[in-house]
Amino acid sequence: MKLKVDNIAFRYAEEPLFQGLSFNVAAGEFVSILGPSGCGKSTILNLLAGILAPEGGSMAVDGVPIRGMSSHFAYMPQNDLLFPWKTIMQNVCLHGRLRGNEKAARERALKLFPLFGLASYENAWPSDLSGGMRQRAAFLRTALCDADILLLDEPFGALDVISRGDMQDWLVSMKQHLGRTCLLVTHDIDEAIFLSDRILVLGGRPASIRSEYRVTEANRTRDWLYAQGELRHRLHDSIRGLETKKC
Numbered sequence: 529m530k531l532k533v534d535n536i537a538f539r540y541a542e543e544p545l546f547q548g549l550s551f552n553v554a555a556g557e558f559v560s561i562l563g564p565s566g567c568g569k570s571t572i573l574n575l576l577a578g579i580l581a582p583e584g585g586s587m588a589v590d591g592v593p594i595r596g597m598s599s600h601f602a603y604m605p606q607n608d609l610l611f612p613w614k615t616i617m618q619n620v621c622l623h624g625r626l627r628g629n630e631k632a633a634r635e636r637a638l639k640l641f642p643l644f645g646l647a648s649y650e651n652a653w654p655s656d657l658s659g660g661m662r663q664r665a666a667f668l669r670t671a672l673c674d675a676d677i678l679l680l681d682e683p684f685g686a687l688d689v690i691s692r693g694d695m696q697d698w699l700v701s702m703k704q705h706l707g708r709t710c711l712l713v714t715h716d717i718d719e720a721i722f723l724s725d726r727i728l729v730l731g732g733r734p735a736s737i738r739s740e741y742r743v744t745e746a747n748r749t750r751d752w753l754y755a756q757g758e759l760r761h762r763l764h765d766s767i768r769g770l771e772t773k774k775c
């Protein structure tokens with residue numbers, strides 16, 4: 529198992545947010561955690577990224593326990609912002625620069641600009657780009673981190689519905705190329721169906737994984753997505769606490 533989250537307990541104040549939160553992610557798997565706003569999705573990513581510390585339980589990558597910040601994760605937080613005073617290239621190479629290998633990061637980034645739909649925008653400013661392009665730049669910055677697990681917090685949440693659809697199409701086409709384990713959190717049922725190998729529904733207080741759905745379709749198209757009425761319905765019921773079935 530690539531990532532193992534076992535029996536995590538966490539609270540911000542009196543009331544526990546998690547008490548016995550457990551889930552696994554296999555190597556190369558794309559897993560979404562789906563749940564309504566406020567159920568604890570971002571908190572899970574902050575715990576994994578080492579920004580928050582659990583009260584109890586354990587987390588392990590490749591069987592090795594992790595504590596605090598870990599180089600296994602590249603984290604794209606909710607509302608990830610590009611620095612407006614830096615060019616797109618400078619923004620995406622930020623991690624490389626912090627590690628003192630900016631030149632190597634620039635060379636790698638340059639090759640990836642076309643794939644991220646950013647060709648010839650290397651020296652543009654964030655304000656020159658559309659919302660979708662800015663998100664792809666933030667995504668490229670995350671992808672350039674040498675980490676084996678990507679943590680994505682509602683990466684397209686701030687986009688209008690058309691741009692969000694375009695970005696989801698793009699990410700589906702990119703999954704193979706990324707070749708990495710991805711944990712995405714979202715409140716968007718269609719986004720979870722479209723992108724995931726497996727969907728974990730998070731809910732309740734204390735919150736836990738209520739149900740789990742595998743999505744095996746290899747050819748993800750919009751037409752396929754629109755035909756997933758039954759799965760959408762079951763996910764919706766599960767989020768509302770009407771169903772706790774695993775499949």
Ligand SMILES: Nc1ncnc2c1ncn2[C@@H]1O[C@H](COP(=O)(O)OP(=O)(O)O)[C@@H](O)[C@H]1O
Pocket residue numbers: 540541545563564565566567568569570571572
């Ligand atoms: N820094 C904090 N201090 C206290 N409560 C917080 C803090 N951050 C989040 N919360 C609360 O914890 C719960 C889960 O938050 P969060 O993980 O951001 O949910 P989600 O990402 O699913 O919307 C919410 O009720 C939120 O109000």
Ligand SMILES: [Mg+2]
Pocket residue numbers: 569570571606681
């Ligand atoms: Mg959140």
